[in-house]
Amino acid sequence: MDNPRRDIHNSEIPVVCRSCEARHGGVCGAMNAQQLAELSKYTTRKKLASGAELQGQGEKIAAYANILKGVVKLTKMLADGRQQIVGLQFAPDFLGRPFSTESSLTAEAATESEICSMPKAVLDRLVAGSPELEHRLHNQALAELDEARDWMLTLGRKTAQEKVASFLYMIATHFDPENLDETSFDLPLSRADIADFLGLTIETVSRQMTKLRGDGVIQVENNRHVTVPDMDRLAEVAGMDV
Amino acid sequence: MDNPRRDIHNSEIPVVCRSCEARHGGVCGAMNAQQLAELSKYTTRKKLASGAELQGQGEKIAAYANILKGVVKLTKMLADGRQQIVGLQFAPDFLGRPFSTESSLTAEAATESEICSMPKAVLDRLVAGSPELEHRLHNQALAELDEARDWMLTLGRKTAQEKVASFLYMIATHFDPENLDETSFDLPLSRADIADFLGLTIETVSRQMTKLRGDGVIQVENNRHVTVPDMDRLAEVAGMDV
């Protein structure tokens, strides 16, 4: 966001979406009070169980959503069932593909989640009348593109060990961007999901986790809780590009 | 582009960038005469030899460009030299990452190319004052994101055979989107570049090309010229998702 004219809309205006009661969540952060009031008339708040499908590959797109809580995975599937996770979205991301009528991917809750759902037509209308809103969406699309391209390097050129370390590094920095020292967190994905994210099998993910544990790069409790004593060490194993 | 208000700017207004003399090329397609006149004061047309670097990974971003002719590859590299192509841009795409000051990737001409280069600051200023322009860039970003995610499925889950077939299919449809029958074209990438695009080695790409030739899926002349007798057949081998 290099443009000062736009940045006033990202500063601390105390706006709240009536439905989600979230401040500056997802797309709402770029809205004024009037736009929020209009949007609020149509939004619905939903709790999602882990695994709940929000949008199917090939289906019509009827709604967008703000993610209030939890993690949503975006997946693509081949005819024979092979699957790849092509994106992870965390609260308070905006979820949806503007300017398209049909979804090219499946969106599914990876953890228990909460979303604020809004009809596509309503937001499309607001976006059409608000350059600030489109700017916000544009910025998110660019950020997602950067992430996707980073991940392409991981998928195409890293070893299994580096892939798993890269995944852990990504999750750790997402939940705790500042901390370059010891960090600990709950994995939002099962081993099967991690495998689908990394283009590996469950067994290989498991073996690499075991190896990282044996090498002292991570500690693991109850399968899901991970502690990283030294982020630099993890980054090194992940083969982070200089 | 679902929004009719915006679409008037994508219709046939006879605007031409003075420097590149291209009609509706890249970002110019969403500009009015005044904006074009302003931009034209600062644009420079450049011929690029194959392999010429436009932007380095980690460098400051000083310029954007419209691609007038040729193909530009976007690559990322690991510290030890492993490389991955994370995007291919064809004329008349716009080249550049708005709202960022440092490049996370290298942009390099894959073939002999021509570009219309413009200083970052000039276009940023125009974009700040023109929602239509931002809309155009937003749409391109979303299209690139869709492509990147398609490619992640290929990188993570397809076999070498399917990867090479997918690549050929992508190139064929790019140069000739309508034709679902026989098509022929020159490959814009060397075997080494194809390998970097697919996360494979040169040798594996070569072997798979040989196999596709043997199976009658493609014909190859002079290494670079490919004929596809039956696009459906190629799509099938590529394991295109249903």
Place this chain on the structure above:
DNA sequence: TGCGTGAATTGATTGAGATCAAAGTTCGGC
């Protein structure tokens, strides 16, 4: 507290693609 089920780990073996090595092609420059 034990039971059952799905998730994760561990082990043995296989196989697709990488690596190492050596021709064979293509094409620009003289």
Place this chain on the structure above:
DNA sequence: GCCGAACTTTGATCTCAATCAATTCACGCA
């Protein structure tokens, strides 16, 4: 038209991750 360098193909072998196959573990529930 010939030469040389870069690109491409082909061959032999190796290796990392996939596959096949048991266990083991975690956790909700009776």
